[in-house]
Amino acid sequence: MAYGRLSVSEGWCFADMHEREGCAEVRFRSFEKEIRKVDNMAYRITLTEQSSTNTAFSIRTCRRFSANGPAT
Known part of the structure; x- marks a missing residue:
């Protein structure tokens, strides 16, 4: 490879690398x-x-209150 220039095969390799990186990003x-x-499901x-x-x-509290009658 000459500096500043890519051969056809190196250019394709470079393009493949970018394509793979794009796929990985997706x-x-x-x-x-x-x-x-x-x-989100764990939070819900x-x-x-x-x-x-x-x-x-609340149900237990209400049952205790109704069983003991109103406090006076």
Whole structure:
């Protein structure tokens, strides 16, 4: 290879390298998108669990209150 010039075969190799990098970038972005989806689902599950716990606590509190009658 002469400095500043690419032969035809080297030019194709360079183009292939860029194409592979482009494909890798697309796959990487696709993986990032899927990871964001999983993170979003994990967050939503956590919120649902917290809500269920709070609801169960409220039900237990109401049952205790109704079993003991109103406080005077």
